[in-house]
Amino acid sequence: MHIVVCIKQVPDSAQIRVHPVTNTIMRQGVPAIVNPYDLFSLEEALRLKDKYGGRVTVLTMGPPMAEAALRKCLAYGADEAVLVTDRAFAGSDTLATSFALASAIRQIQNDMAVDLVFAGKQTIDGDTAQVGPGIAKRLDLQLLTYVSKIESLDLEKREITVHRRAEGGVQVLKTKTPALITMLEGVNEMRFATMPNMFRAARYPLKVWDKDAAGIEDVTKIGLKGSPTIVSKVFAPTAKSQKASMIETESGDPRDIAITLLTKLFTQHPKLEKEIGKRAA
Amino acid sequence: MNATTEQPAKKGRKKFELDPALAAYKGVWVFIEHERGEVHTVSWELLGEGRKLADQLGVELAGVVMGAPGEETRRFCDEAYKYGADLCYVVEDPVLENYRNESFTKSLTDLVNTFQPEILLLGATTLGRDLAGSVATTLKTGLTADCTELAIDPENRSLAATRPTFGGSLLCTIVTLNYRPQMATVRPRVMAMPDKDDSRSGRIIEHKLNMIETDIITKVLEFIPDNRADKPQLPFADIIVAGGRGMKNPDNFKLIWDLAAVLGAEVGATRPVVQSGWVELERQVGQSGKTVRPKLYIAVGISGAIQHRVGMESSDVIIAINNDPHAPIFDFATYGIVGNAMTILPALTEAFRQHLATVRKAV
Numbered sequence A: 001m002h003i004v005v006c007i008k009q010v011p012d013s014a015q016i017r018v019h020p021v022t023n024t025i026m027r028q029g030v031p032a033i034v035n036p037y038d039l040f041s042l043e044e045a046l047r048l049k050d051k052y053g054g055r056v057t058v059l060t061m062g063p064p065m066a067e068a069a070l071r072k073c074l075a076y077g078a079d080e081a082v083l084v085t086d087r088a089f090a091g092s093d094t095l096a097t098s099f100a101l102a103s104a105i106r107q108i109q110n111d112m113a114v115d116l117v118f119a120g121k122q123t124i125d126g127d128t129a130q131v132g133p134g135i136a137k138r139l140d141l142q143l144l145t146y147v148s149k150i151e152s153l154d155l156e157k158r159e160i161t162v163h164r165r166a167e168g169g170v171q172v173l174k175t176k177t178p179a180l181i182t183m184l185e186g187v188n189e190m191r192f193a194t195m196p197n198m199f200r201a202a203r204y205p206l207k208v209w210d211k212d213a214a215g216i217e218d219v220t221k222i223g224l225k226g227s228p229t230i231v232s233k234v235f236a237p238t239a240k241s242q243k244a245s246m247i248e249t250e251s252g253d254p255r256d257i258a259i260t261l262l263t264k265l266f267t268q269h270p271k272l273e274k275e276i277g278k279r280a281a
Numbered sequence B: 001m002n003a004t005t006e007q008p009a010k011k012g013r014k015k016f017e018l019d020p021a022l023a024a025y026k027g028v029w030v031f032i033e034h035e036r037g038e039v040h041t042v043s044w045e046l047l048g049e050g051r052k053l054a055d056q057l058g059v060e061l062a063g064v065v066m067g068a069p070g071e072e073t074r075r076f077c078d079e080a081y082k083y084g085a086d087l088c089y090v091v092e093d094p095v096l097e098n099y100r101n102e103s104f105t106k107s108l109t110d111l112v113n114t115f116q117p118e119i120l121l122l123g124a125t126t127l128g129r130d131l132a133g134s135v136a137t138t139l140k141t142g143l144t145a146d147c148t149e150l151a152i153d154p155e156n157r158s159l160a161a162t163r164p165t166f167g168g169s170l171l172c173t174i175v176t177l178n179y180r181p182q183m184a185t186v187r188p189r190v191m192a193m194p195d196k197d198d199s200r201s202g203r204i205i206e207h208k209l210n211m212i213e214t215d216i217i218t219k220v221l222e223f224i225p226d227n228r229a230d231k232p233q234l235p236f237a238d239i240i241v242a243g244g245r246g247m248k249n250p251d252n253f254k255l256i257w258d259l260a261a262v263l264g265a266e267v268g269a270t271r272p273v274v275q276s277g278w279v280e281l282e283r284q285v286g287q288s289g290k291t292v293r294p295k296l297y298i299a300v301g302i303s304g305a306i307q308h309r310v311g312m313e314s315s316d317v318i319i320a321i322n323n324d325p326h327a328p329i330f331d332f333a334t335y336g337i338v339g340n341a342m343t344i345l346p347a348l349t350e351a352f353r354q355h356l357a358t359v360r361k362a363v
Helices: A035-052 A064-077 A093-110 A131-139 A195-202 A254-268 A271-277 B043-059 B071-081 B101-115 B125-138 B250-263 B272-273 B306-312 B340-362
Strands: A004-005 A009-011 A032-034 A055-061 A082-086 A116-120 A142-154 A158-167 A168-176 A179-183 A205-211 A229-235 B026-033 B063-069 B085-090 B117-125 B143-147 B150-155 B156-165 B171-178 B182-186 B203-207 B221-225 B239-243 B266-269 B296-300 B316-321 B335-338
Touching: A004 A093, A004 A131, A009 A064, A032 A035, A035 A055, A035 A064, A035 A116, A035 A142, A035 A179, A055 A064, A055 A093, A064 A195, A082 A093, A093 A131, A093 B125, A116 A131, A116 B156, A131 A142, A131 A179, A131 B101, A131 B125, A142 A168, A142 B101, A142 B125, A158 B125, A158 B221, A254 A271, A254 B316, A254 B335, A254 B340, A271 B239, A271 B296, A271 B340, B026 B043, B026 B071, B026 B296, B043 B063, B043 B071, B043 B117, B043 B150, B043 B182, B063 B071, B063 B101, B071 B085, B085 B101, B101 B125, B101 B203, B117 B125, B125 B143, B125 B182, B156 B182, B156 B266, B156 B306, B171 B182, B221 B250, B239 B250, B250 B266, B250 B296, B250 B340, B316 B340
Parallel strands: A004 A055, A004 A116, A055 A082, A082 A205, A116 A179, A142 A179, B026 B063, B026 B117, B063 B085, B085 B203, B117 B182, B143 B182, B239 B266, B239 B296, B296 B316, B316 B335
Antiparallel strands: A009 A032, A142 A158, A158 A168, A168 B221, A229 B171, B150 B156, B156 B171
16 A cells, blocks of 8 residues: 655644734744644544554655654654755746646655555645645645544445535545545544654755656746735734723732723624623623 | 734745736625525635725625535525625526536636636635636636634735644745735634625526536435434534643543533643544544534644634634643633642532532522
8 A cells, every 4th residue: 555645844833923013024033843733633544544554655745854754753753754855946836736746746646655645734834724625626635624534444345435514514425546635633543653763854855856756847837937826914912992992900909800891892892791691600 | 813023935026916817707606605595604704805805906706606406506695695695697597506526627717717706705615615626727727724713805806815834833924926816715604794684685697517427437326314403503503612622531531521511611631632532523623623613712732833823713702721821822811720620620620510509499
């Protein structure tokens, strides 16, 4: 069995700060991590490998520094890693990204047929959740998003049954491989990297592909040219015209503050008082 | 939210002219999502927003209703008119009984190719995101996810879709100039629910889907409905008490629950709190969690980063408690208290308890 896991290196968004004066992002010192949502998919792929044997290939598109994210995945237990990197990809939106990744997966297929492709349900930097479905459509894979559980996999019959999170419930879906799966967060826990895997990850000769190696001939499908969406402006959110009315008391005593707040709140919003009084019985 | 510092556009703003073949794309569409006989309210919220876009463009607003024969598609259409649709496209076919990516993608893609809308909006639900990503890739057009604001650029009549970016610290406006339809998803509760006008009606355009069950590889074996009673329902809560990293540890976080109990409120949290496992995922408020619009939102130990802000700023009244006087939350809260949450929270809980006791006696 061969599983490809698509991952992305992202800035740890919890640590991004906006400069208070210039309103620009302060990228310096923000650590790059593997998109946390991707790890649930990687762990699920590794579990399938533990059970059925086979190979797990991790794939990413990004700048050369994304190598670190792939090595991290190798340390967790992935077997192979492919970095697709080329200046021609700069400015790719989700449509162009799915084109490039789909093309790279076709090249990976040349080596060994792919049964399953995993992707994160979304990234923490783009938050679009579009690349997974995009790859599935381009490669004509069955699409299984927001999977909470892989119920069964029959490699002989090429059948897979999963639980999929839907609005208001869970769908139990049965389909054929090859399929593309995005895992729901929190459904498994990433294993610890083992010593031998860490050593292997450090020494592993990464496959680094430019657009040609990734099988991309049509450059109008990638980068800015291949991206229908255009960012027309980037801006910092502004304060409302009116800032918060600050509750202060001379004593600074929490009880005084609380009572001052309540008085102000219920005088200015009498409806709220009724609403709370009604419900909190 | 408004722009303060506009940065130069990434691509040159030369005079834009739409490809004549694409100029034929007319009208604003909203995908009407329904499950088990109920339309998801995000669809009505989108019709409210779609109405404004359609009026600005001087075009019609349409609902797209897909389902199995015998489902209440006509009732959904009647409701759609009341929320602002001029017409509905209806596709009825047995293969559309349950949501499946293959059948719904084909159905919606066919419909778009036949009737050519210029704008297509979907709810950013699990269904909407699955479908939107697939349809946009099949049509090779642009899709902007999780928009917090939609507008028409008066210069070129294109859809200007604004969404948080860079992990939510900034906002960006995205346009899809030379591709149609322009697609966008919006999360539930981000847009206000439009008023229902019972006098409105509209017309139906039926469309056939040429697909048979054996064409579809994926089968739905079962649907296990959620037990709604034991899941927190933040998006529709009227009062929410939420805690952030400033609560420092899970023990302190119990103070949030105490206040919520007195108010009969739901408990919310920021992403770091959920990631630390102090509360369950369903309670996460923000760009990667739930969007809420309660009458009262009490934010404790929450700095108010845009990631969180976009999920709760439509609250009617916001009370913020934070020890940092410069925390961004004070820029958009209604009332602010600078101080130690661990001492203010118990005092606030007690003050509410006493006050509500007197209110109740009075009633």
